[in-house]
Amino acid sequence: MTQEQKQGPLAGMRVMDVSIMAAGPWTGALLGMLGAEVIKVEPPAGDGTRWVLPTQRGMGTNFIAMNVNKKDIVLDLKSAEGRAHALQLAATCDVFLQNLRVGVMERLGLDYESVRRVNPRIVYCSVSGFGETGPLAKDGCADPIMQAFSGFARANGAPGDTLEAFRFTGFIDLTTAAVAAEAILAGLLERETTGEGQSVGVSMLEAALEIQFTRIAELLGAGLVPIPRGSESPGIVPDRAFQALDHEVFVTAHNEAEWAGFCRAIERSDLAQDPRFANNRLRVEHRGALHAEVKAVFRARPAIWWLRALQRHGVPSGLAYNFETFRYHRQVVENDMIARVATRDWGEISVGGVPWHFSQSPCTVRAPARPGENNEEVLAQLAAHRLPATEGGGSSMLRGLRVVEFAEGVAGPLAGLRLSDLGADVVKIEPAGGDWLRRAAPSISGTEMSAAFFELNRGKRSIALGPELRVAQPLLQKLLETADVFITEHSEEGLAALGIGEIERDALNPRLIVISISPWGERGPLRKNKGSELTAQAMAGYTRYLGRHGEPARRLGADVASAATGIFACQAIFAALLWRKRNGKGQRISLSLLNSLLAMKSIHLAAQSDPDCYSGPRAGAANYPPDLGWKTADQRIYFIFGGSVGAEGRPGWARFVEEVGLSHLLDDERFDKTGRNSTGHGVDAHELKSEYERAFAQYPAEQLVAIIKKYTGSAAVYQRADEGIEHQQTQALNIARSVSCDEGAQVKVRAFPARFSKLSPQIKGVAPQPGEHTAMVGAELGLTVDLLESMRARGGLGGAGPTAISALLSAETKSSTVV
Known part of the structure; x- marks a missing residue:
């Protein structure tokens, strides 16, 4: 294997990453893990994730996790010199990546057409919140905003609940990054045919619907609106957590062979002969009766006993884990699912391992550069760097594959x-x-x-x-x-x-x-065991970010x-x-x-590595109570202030609290002056929520969302998935x-x-x-x-x-x- 092959399948490609926070940066990180040379371009004020808590030795763990496998330079893109350097750099790259609000790149002179003029081969990816057209195109977005807008949160919670937000911050961000990397790679493949680049647009909205693929398919194809179901799924029975003598065991039976194995494992072979449960659709119809039959059976013995019995009979099953129990599990360690990265200034930090294991071009996770570390090196090499030619005109590598x-x-x-x-x-x-x-x-x-x-x-x-x-x-x-x-x-x-x-x-x-x-x-003690969506969520610790510990488990x-x-x-x-x-x-x-799932848990793995303080949801959300958003006069909303650039964020919060009758918060020492700590997933947002809700009770949700946006905040009503699909913004993107x-x-x-x-x-x-x-x-x-x-x-x-x-x-x- 050559040295190039050891660097990943994208070795020799170059990416210019002008993105901030999470969705854009992790796109670049994925391309870097695949072997591309990724150059992060930061503004002088810095990427806002540097100050997102917790920090490790003074640097935000978010910043470290989202910027692995990158070089780092600082450019003032608002200056003529900075813009000139940026265009010079773009001329040497295969990919240009940005996630600034719609219209910003045009004002900076770094939009697709401007970059294409200096590099017709560029694959230019724009990552946005709501897409680049439609009534919400210019709105800011964040992970929990899209959980609310897309219906993602309305599918979580206990049976009978309305919603529950996933306290695992950044999940939709990282989903968006994964979709963006997929789209960029498709654009690079097409370039092999045409010899020309193109623009690629990916939105958090489209990505949020993609990660909800099965639920949205059931909505569009059969009219089934996703609702909270605890640990159950809508389409398969049994597929849930059962309380054993000590704690819960998670069980799925996808097909009739696994159903028969389930019945043998719990020593209830009579259930396999019951006409109410003769096939999956009948079991779904009679799920209440089936669960009533088996709950007492599970409670009679400990979970580990049931786990052995179920595995012996070929039934997907598992237990719930947390950070300290899965990080050292042989299955995780032997498959390199968590990477322990040694940084120069911030110590060792854990992040998600690479999600793909290539036999001929292996990938790896490398430490991020310090802000501005590579300015001299990158700028000095601009004149000498030349892109290899790509011959066009051949048959498409995608069409006819x-x-x-x-x-x-x-x-x-x-x-x-x-x-x-x-x-x-x-x-x-x-x-x-x-x-x-x-x-x-x-x-x-x-x-x-x-x-x-x-x-x-x-x-x-x-x-x-x-x-x-x-x-x-x-x-x-x-x-x-x-x-x-x-x-x-x-x-x-x-x-x-x-x-x-x-x-x-x-x-x-x-x-x-x-x-x-x-x-x-493919390695480790579980490699031959069957598994399922539910058991993977449980082992990866995802169920810990919903519900309360000690109560029945909830799945996404x-x-x-x-x-x-x-x-x-x-x-x-x-x-x-x-x-x-x-x-x-x-x-x-x-x-x-x-x-x-562990690759997409990088934000939380990093936050729990060796933080300077136990502060904020990235460190402690697994132990928070259920997140139901902010109550208004009618519906619940999610909102956030603070901005994404620099230590001080953007203004707007002070004017907002004055308009809604909360001006006393300006003198309350518990609140910072940007809203960062008390809105969104701020470190004190959970404790301070009631202060806002007293005033919010006077406002209908839609009116309050409009006021928040007027003052540069971001907000969304918690919609059902069908409401999200029918929204004018979704319609404008022609998704369905x-x-x-x-x-x-x-x-x-x-x-x-x-x-x-x-x-x-x-x-x-x-x-x-x-x-x-x-x-x-x-x-x-x-x-x-x-x-x-x-x-x-x-x-x-x-x-x-x-x-x-x-x-x-x-x-x-x-x-x-x-x-």
């Missing part, structure tokens, strides 16, 4: 969907009986297909396997021989048993990119582990394609649900589109979560029936009708099966109309 998806559920299929949106031909391999998500609730009206499955698998082709998997080996090998990408959730041992293990794949297709997704990672309503892993998988594929373009080889990349099904019914789905000036994602097709395309794909691979029929007769193929290939090939491929 051949992808084989051998994965169920959410994570792998989400990566496959987004590749399909960008032009890939995705062939989905399903087991006998189909992907378990097909049978989740709720269903598309008039069908047996779940709404989540429909959206995740639209536009794909399906091959269905039978019970005798080994019999299908000729078809599987042919598929991989011609594929560019193979997405799988099966272990290497399982794939080898099918004749498509690593040795066979290398012989068949050395250019193949393999994405391997697991619950827990969104399937965040699965969606995040799908986003990271898409990033890995794009990065591996870029690496293959230079090196001619494929490689294997492993990801896991747990690794993804309609597709026509075969029967003529219209089903809404979402567009790719980013906008490009040149690349044109498409919404194509509807979700296939199991095995609908087995014959067609087999014919394309050169397999005869007799061979396919033989495989089916011997149990190797299932679903629709190979029928009248000539008729299938003469029929038009199913299509959809985008409205």
Whole structure:
């Protein structure tokens, strides 16, 4: 392995990062982890995260965590000299990244058109709160603002609650960064075809809807509005925490085999014969009766006993962990899920490890530079630095990409969907009986297909396997021989048993990119255990940021582990394609649900490393009471003052409190003069909330939000997801589109979560029936009708099966109309 290969798949690329706070900076950090040279450009006043508490040896832990793998220079972009240096630097870069409010870059002369003039090859990414068009385009945003606006918080809480904000600050920020990195990599791939760059737009709104993928699909496809459900999910039963003799155990049964194992593990085999629980949809319908049957069973024995019994019977299960218990867990340590970074001035700090593990171009986490540390070096080299030429005019690396998806559920299929949106031909391999998500609730009206499955698998082709998997080996090998990408959730041992293990794949297709997704990672004591969305949330400590300790656990309503892993998988594929373009080889990349959640926990891992003080939600939110926002005369809101630049922030708070009748707060020593400590996730916001609410009770929520914005604050009403989807701002971005099904019914789905000036994602097709395309794909691979029929007769193929290939090939491929 060469030195360049050891630096990550983006080695040799350069990124100019003119972003602040979290969403933009972690985008740059991800690209840096992938091997790019990332140069952070700070204003003289500094990135505001330097002063966000807690600090470690005087530096904000947020700043350290969000700026790993970067160089750092300070430029005054408002001065002629600073702007000139910035344009010189941009001329040497592959990527330009910014997240300042809409219109700021134009005023600075560093908008896309200005940068493109000095560097036509630049991929220019703008990260915004609400998007660059629409009535809220110029509004400021922050993580909890988008939790409120997008409906994310309205899916959390105990049954019967209205909402609960996720006290894990920064989660939507880091989700936005992950989507932005995905979009930038797609832009870089397109540049390999055209030789030209383009602008890329990503908003926190689009990212917040992407991380809620399954819940929004259920809303758009079946009308199910996400609501708080405690630790339960809407579509699978059982899938919740059960109180054992000592503490809770988290359990999921995705399919009928796991359901049967669940019944055996709890010694209630009679439940498997109960007609009320005969399949998942019936169990969802009768969830109350089922839970009543099993709650007393779980309470009779300790959680660790149930954990062993459930694992022995192949049932996804786990326990809840906190920072001190998971950081030293062998599973976390052996898979490098937490990186301990030694900094020069601020000591050792823990951050999330890289979310992808490349076999040929490994990535690493490196300490951030000190503010301004690299000014002399970077500015001195500007004249000498030249970008390598990119030849355009070849065939697209995205359109026509051949992808084989051998994965169920959410994570792998989400990566496959987004590749399909960008032009890939995705062939989905399903087991006998189909992907378990097909049978989740709720269903598309008039069908047996779940709404989540429909959206995740639209536009794909399906091959269905039978019970005798080994019999299908000729078809599987042919598929991989011609594929560019193979997405799988099966272990290497399982794939080898099918004749498509690593040795066979290398012989068949050395250019193949393999994405391997697991619950827990490929090393460590849990590597062979089954897992789920719920168990990953529990082990990563996410359930500690909802509810109260000692009360029944609450999960995030969104399937965040699965969606995040799908986003990271898409990033890995794009990065591996870029690496293959230079090196001619494929490689294997492993990801896991747990690794993804810990990568996105960097802000909190850093805050709990060795802070100077125990102050603020990043250090202590796991122990706070439930966050329900601020009460007004009608609805609850979230609001924040303080700004993002410099130690003093921006003015506005003082004028706001005067207008709403709280001028006495100006003389109250508990309140600073910017609102930083007492609004949003300020260090004293929880304790001081009641002081605001006395005055807020006089104002309707919408009126109060308008007043806050008038004085440069940011605010949002806690909306349901359906209200967020129907909001004028969401409509302006054209996020939800309609597709026509075969029967003529219209089903809404979402567009790719980013906008490009040149690349044109498409919404194509509807979700296939199991095995609908087995014959067609087999014919394309050169397999005869007799061979396919033989495989089916011997149990190797299932679903629709190979029928009248000539008729299938003469029929038009199913299509959809985008409205």
